[in-house]
Amino acid sequence: MPLTGGSGGAELRAQVEAELEKILDSPHFRNSQQSQRLLRHLVERSLEGRYEELKERVLGVELFGRESGFDTNEDPIVRVRATEVRKRLARYYEGLAEAPPVRLDLPAGAYRVEFRASEAVEEGREHGERWRLPVGRRWVIGAGVAAVAVAGGAFLAGRRKPGIEDEFWAPVTSAKGKVIVCTGHPVVYRFTTDFLLKRGGADFLGKQTSVIELRPEETVAGKDIVAIPDQYIGLGSAHATAKIVSFLAQKGKECDIRFGDDISFTDLRQAPAVLVSFANRWTFDVTRNLPLKPELGADGKSWIVHRETGQQWGLPNLQDNGRTDEDYILVTRILASESGQGVLVVAGLTQYGTQAAGEIATNPALLRKALAGAKPGWQQRNVQMLFHVRVVNHTPGPPKLIAIYEW
Numbered sequence: 065m066p067l068t069g070g071s072g073g074a075e076l077r078a079q080v081e082a083e084l085e086k087i088l089d090s091p092h093f094r095n096s097q098q099s100q101r102l103l104r105h106l107v108e109r110s111l112e113g114r115y116e117e118l119k120e121r122v123l124g125v126e127l128f129g130r131e132s133g134f135d136t137n138e139d140p141i142v143r144v145r146a147t148e149v150r151k152r153l154a155r156y157y158e159g160l161a162e163a164p165p166v167r168l169d170l171p172a173g174a175y176r177v178e179f180r181a182s183e184a185v186e187e188g189r190e191h192g193e194r195w196r197l198p199v200g201r202r203w204v205i206g207a208g209v210a211a212v213a214v215a216g217g218a219f220l221a222g223r224r225k226p227g228i229e230d231e232f233w234a235p236v237t238s239a240k241g242k243v244i245v246c247t248g249h250p251v252v253y254r255f256t257t258d259f260l261l262k263r264g265g266a267d268f269l270g271k272q273t274s275v276i277e278l279r280p281e282e283t284v285a286g287k288d289i290v291a292i293p294d295q296y297i298g299l300g301s302a303h304a305t306a307k308i309v310s311f312l313a314q315k316g317k318e319c320d321i322r323f324g325d326d327i328s329f330t331d332l333r334q335a336p337a338v339l340v341s342f343a344n345r346w347t348f349d350v351t352r353n354l355p356l357k358p359e360l361g362a363d364g365k366s367w368i369v370h371r372e373t374g375q376q377w378g379l380p381n382l383q384d385n386g387r388t389d390e391d392y393i394l395v396t397r398i399l400a401s402e403s404g405q406g407v408l409v410v411a412g413l414t415q416y417g418t419q420a421a422g423e424i425a426t427n428p429a430l431l432r433k434a435l436a437g438a439k440p441g442w443q444q445r446n447v448q449m450l451f452h453v454r455v456v457n458h459t460p461g462p463p464k465l466i467a468i469y470e471w
Contacts, residue, residue: 235406304422
């Protein structure tokens with residue numbers, strides 16, 4: 065409900081407006097006028113309860129000069145800018161030493177801002193808003209909700225008519241026990257602590273979290289760099305893994321999350337699995353004899369190749385820093401792999417494609433659209449789907465199906 069009327073509502077509104085000004089004046093927003101303008105607009109409309117104006121097409125016309133009726137699939141400007149605002153908000157709150165009186169949240173997939181007070185839970189109930197609970201209680205309640213979600217999901221799954229997502233995921237969800245969700249992780253190289261300290265300045269945290277620009281003539285010795293083989297995963301893999309785990313929880317399936325090489329063939333023989341990203345040796349192993357498979361070149365770039373025809377889909381404009389304006393995605397469903405268990409592979413050539421792959425595999429609307437051209441009876445066959453996405457401002461756009469194979 066809009067924050068109008070009543071002393072409590074007026075007080076919270078004042079706190080929201082004060083917090084908004086602090087956010088907009090922070091280093092995370094100060095140099096981005098578009099992010100400032102979008103966040104202010106979303107907060108003001110949410111405060112006033114004008115939710116009908118918080119729609120993608122309306123925002124595109126009012127804030128970004130788009131024509132009325134523009135195609136939001138072809139022009140995802142609003143989604144791109146909203147994603148940027150979410151990232152900046154996350155960085156802002158991560159840098160605070162203590163919780164603010166009220167927190168502004170912009171949930172993924174929505175444009176209505178939620179206001180979470182740090183205290184006064186009872187007051188929040190009175191005004192119908194979402195409030196931040198004390199940490200201890202939040203964890204306890206969160207665990208309870210998760211348990212109820214899993215149990216409820218299992219109960220409802222047995223009563224409702226299976227959807228297309230249930231049919232597609234059947235090789236994984238129909239098996240007993242946990243589902244292994246394995247995501248690869250790349251080796252990360254970073255500068256040593258001594259190297260960072262020698263560059264001067266007291267902002268050591270800033271040197272860890274910001275890009276360090278090296279002059280073209282500057283040299284770095286081997287002792288200045290350290291390899292970290294097992295502590296990081298890509299943002300696209302993290303996004304896809306979170307989507308998949310949440311999706312499986314709704315279906316009443318518990319997950320066993322593994323990273324990199326923390327999985328053996330014996331593990332795959334004992335449980336169905338979901339393999340996330342191409343930075344994962346099991347993805348290459350499981351798909352090596354399928355119609356579509358990933359390949360890695362001597363130059364470090366990967367592509368997807370049709371095993372029989374040799375046709376390739378790659379990224380000629382991929383930069384050394386991983387930036388690209390497009391990506392290709394492979395979503396594979398195997399009824400019974402060499403391990404004897406069902407396997408799903410969800411991967412893009414870069415992190416952007418992997419992020420989009422997680423969305424495709426867990427979104428019934430996207431699955432329905434992709435499988436519309438499949439032959440009747442695909443539910444009893446293996447399936448591979450190849451997609452292409454455009455990447456705008458580091459965010460994957462709507463996926464376009466390139467090919468689908470069944471056998």
